[in-house]
Amino acid sequence: MFVVTIDRETCEGCGECTESCPAEALAMVDGKAQVVNDECMGCETCVTICPSGSITLQEV
Ligand code: SF4
Numbered sequence: 001m002f003v004v005t006i007d008r009e010t011c012e013g014c015g016e017c018t019e020s021c022p023a024e025a026l027a028m029v030d031g032k033a034q035v036v037n038d039e040c041m042g043c044e045t046c047v048t049i050c051p052s053g054s055i056t057l058q059e060v
């Protein structure tokens with residue numbers, strides 16, 4: 001399975017990742033992105049789109 005991690009310290013709150021995730025695994029919480037389920041399918045869209053490099057993806 002894939003585990004996506006968001007660094008909320010560096011997240012700029014643009015919302016691009018939450019809007020582009022096909023699995024709806026990300027949502028904005030208190031103005032920053034957060035992982036909200038374990039449905040990540042490893043597409044890397046959020047990693048690529050994030051302007052601040054706050055998202056990392058791991059296959060476990
Ligand atoms: S890698 Fe793809 S499926 Fe996983 S959280 Fe990012 S956009 Fe969503």
Ligand code: SF4
Binds near residue numbers: 014055
């Ligand atoms: S794309 Fe990056 S900066 Fe924008 S909300 Fe997502 S994690 Fe934060």
